[in-house]
Amino acid sequence: xxxxxxxxxxxxxxxxxxxxxxxxxxxxxxxxxxxxxxxxxxxxxxxxxxxxxxxxxxxxxxxxxxxxxxxxxxxxxxxxxxxxxxxxxxxxxxxx
Numbered sequence: 001x002x003x004x005x006x007x008x009x010x011x012x013x014x015x016x017x018x019x020x021x022x023x024x025x026x027x028x029x030x031x032x033x034x035x036x037x038x039x040x041x042x043x044x045x046x047x048x049x050x051x052x053x054x055x056x057x058x059x060x061x062x063x064x065x066x067x068x069x070x071x072x073x074x075x076x077x078x079x080x081x082x083x084x085x086x087x088x089x090x091x092x093x094x095x096x
Contacts, residue, residue, distance in 0.1 A: 002040070003040070003041050003042065004038070004040050004041075005039050006036050006037065006038060006039060006048075007036070007037050007039050008036050008037075009034070009036075009037065010033070010034050010035075011034075012031070012032055013031045013032065013033055013070070013077075014030070014031040014073060014074050014077035015028050015031070015077070016028070016029050016031060016073055016077055017029070018054065020056040020058060020059060020061060021061070021063060022056060022059055022061035022063075023056065023058055023059040023061065025056075025058045025059070027056055027058035028058075029054040029055060029057065030055050030057065031053075031054050031065075031070060031073050031077070032052070032054070032055060033052055033070070034049075034050070034051045034052075034053070035047045035049070035050050036048060036049040050067075051064065052066070052067060052069070052070035053065060054073070
């Protein structure tokens with residue numbers, strides 16, 4: 001008998017301040033990497049699916065991003081530019 005299947009892993013890569021495409025609020029977004037690995041006898045052997053997404057901490061909406069966008073966002077966070085926005089919808093200045 002051979003036992004095989006898949007197992008998912010979720011990695012948090014960065015936290016960035018972006019404008020949410022769903023609720024429109026400038027808030028923290030987590031950049032996450034989801035990796036699905038093939039398992040044999042409950043031992044993960046190799047990844048066969050890798051997906052990236054950002055999730056709004058205000059409303060919980062999740063948006064898929066490409067590998068290139070994820071690398072750019074991660075470089076932006078590592079460069080100390082987490083407060084500046086370069087992805088998503090443009091921020092509008094607050095007017096009272």
